[in-house]
Amino acid sequence: MKSLIGVTVLGFIAQVYALPITNENSGAKDTDLEPWVVMDKIIQANANIALVTRHYSIKFGDIAVPNSRTAMFCPTNDCFWPRSDDGFVYIPYKISTEYSPSEQAVITDAMSEYAKVSCIRFVSYTNEMDYLHVQPLDGCWSYFGRSGGEQPISFSRIGCLYKGIIIHELMHTLGFYHEHNRSDREDYITIMVDNIQPEPWVVMDKIIQANANIAPSEQAVITDAMSEYAKVSCIRFVSYTNEMDYLHVQPLDGCWSYFGRSGGEQPISFSRIGCLYKGIIIHELMHTLGFYHEHNRSDREDYITIMVDNIQPDCGGLLESSSGEIFSPDYPNLYPNNKDCQWKISATSRVELIFQSLDVEYSVKCLWDYIEVHDGPSIDSRIMGPRLCGSYIPKPLTSSGKDLLIVFHSDENVASKGFHISYM
Template identity: 30%
Template sequence: MAPVFVLTVFIAVLCSVQGRSTGKASFEKSEEDMEIDSTNTNSIKEEDFSASTLIEKANRNLGKSLDEPLVMFGDIAVNTGFMNADPCTASGCKWKKYSDGNVYVPYVISNQYSAPQERYVIESGLQTFAASTCVQFIPRTNQRDFVDIQSQSGCFSYIGRQDNGQVVSLNKNGCVYLSVVQHEMLHALGFNHEQSRSDRDSHVRILTQNIMPEMEDNFKRINTINLGTPYDYNSVMQYGRLAFSKNNQPTILPIPDSSAVIGMATQMSPIDILRINLLYNCSRQFD
């Protein structure tokens, strides 16, 4: 793809998203301000907390149910026996692009979500993709491959398109927030966490001595396809500096500026959106 075209798409997306942004302040809260009381998570306005903070809290007890998939890297489901989450988009796990230029991803929402507000948040999160990309989540009719949104033990998703119905878990008591819906659907579209990028060591330092025991997999570096896009501290896929900390000391530090704000996104960033459009070769313009 020509550099001029990529730059043009990036500028257009940046302008579009900034026009809808809730404001810079949402990315500038301190980690201390982001601590969540485990007794009242769903009573807090979702825009007050980043996706990574909500997911980490919701997934504290993940993995205790034998009928749920193996979950690694924090919130990435893997088939038993598949021991990594390497990118698969170069070998068949992208969703199909149709002749009209759109990528249609069928979905089903479980009846476990009995409150109208729960379904509204999930559906609103799905609709945000169509506003700025060629990806459209549509209710399933009889399609073979689809995302099956359920309230299981925590927040998790497989990477990319799987065969038949693939579970995306959005636990109703901790994961039903716009940012978390976007985060998990980005996994389903084929994207990994930002701190797992192949070039992450040039942008963040992982402090293994501060990571909780048995949580090291959340920080493994993956041979990702980065689509020529820069590392993005504001990505909804970037975890915060205290993620999985055992001692309230940083596990992720930005470099060279260790004071830079990271992992505070409450919605997809302009670069998140750009990457979707690059991966799926979206060609139409978006308002």
């Protein structure tokens, strides 16, 4: 089987225009940067900085490599920020007081963009061992991945305080390279050699990466899910050699698959954000094998009982079945404003929630629209993890007992698609 999971640095940046600040001492212009000129601005800001210092060297234009490290990649993944038990990656940071309040706001605003589309959460430093120290040093640069201890990241007040530049450097901190330096770049982009200017800061070297297409841990999740079929059926997923019909596992938008065999190269998508869970992979592979959702079958009444009383016409209610589906009001259309809903699940054993889709208006700390999951029957019960908003799908949540409460709130403006939750 072919597997293909791409890493996109510039693609993420292209979603967000680089917003400058207005403090005249910062050197920022009064016009926005277009996303495709972010790297040009970084090169300009770094044109006169020292490329080799006592502690680090600047490689590939803006990546700091400790002089004690001989390579940029992490063969054992030990220089990546760890995922916490609740499924999020928390990165502590402190911002130098040399920045003005408006400059600090630009930095934190750029950091907040990650929470809208991923499990990354930049949080204020308290007393953590490893953390980012945002400083106005020379130029715009960052270390690759987690270097350990106090980790500097530089945004000079002259030329670097743009939203797109900050997001770009934070991507390196998370362990992402430039696309044009990837060892497998020819699989995705065409290098127009005649257009490369012979300047000392133009670095087109390739970074030798292990498993550049897909991280070993991600590949293991996919193949492990596939192996489950061999335990209970005659299905065997085997590596692609030269077959005419085959699955191409890719990180496209969302989690989806074709129904049955479509012929030739057949894509099946597991987005790197929100889809790489064993249950989701098994679910999508079932569609590839020709299975529908049970509740959509024309003969469903021959096999399952539809608990009509548990289907909510609006929102909220008591759910006493052992499994079911929960949808936001009017899903998949936009949910209404000023809505407060509570679903109480009272089962015979522990309850597992699986978020099939999530699109709730994002705000820092989820203060506007949000979902709360309480480990118990009431609003006073312990909240399981942080409030949920945005589009990042968390890992499944399991209650400690037989009761669980889901709370949904929407404020007076801005609506989104909402959510679809399965429970069992």
